Amino acid sequence: MTTLRTRGAPIRLVSEDATSVWTVRAQGAEVWDAVRLEVLPGTLVREVKQAAMAELMPDVEELDAYVVKLGGFEVMNEAASVQAVGATDGSTFLIMARRRRPVR
Numbered sequence: 001m002t003t004l005r006t007r008g009a010p011i012r013l014v015s016e017d018a019t020s021v022w023t024v025r026a027q028g029a030e031v032w033d034a035v036r037l038e039v040l041p042g043t044l045v046r047e048v049k050q051a052a053m054a055e056l057m058p059d060v061e062e063l064d065a066y067v068v069k070l071g072g073f074e075v076m077n078e079a080a081s082v083q084a085v086g087a088t089d090g091s092t093f094l095i096m097a098r099r100r101r102p103v104r
């Protein structure tokens with residue numbers, strides 16, 4: 001298992017008997033917090049985003065107002081699998097608002 005610093009137990013998006021399970025990290029830029037997720041290489045990026053945001057930003061209703069980044073680049077197709085967008089076991093996805101907000 002890959003060690004990733006996050007709070008709490010990992011969010012499981014896989015069945016108990018799944019093999020080839022990856023542990024990825026999803027970080028919410030606005031909340032300065034992160035969660036671990038156990039996924040399969042074929043898990044959709046959209047599923048990772050939904051699960052992470054439900055934990056990190058439960059009050060957000062408009063998920064499309066947030067983008068997912070991997071390695072500094074926006075994931076343009078959230079319907080693609082985590083493996084297809086270039087993630088590996090231990091990767092970190094950054095979830096942030098689509099539009100920058102002014103600092104006050």
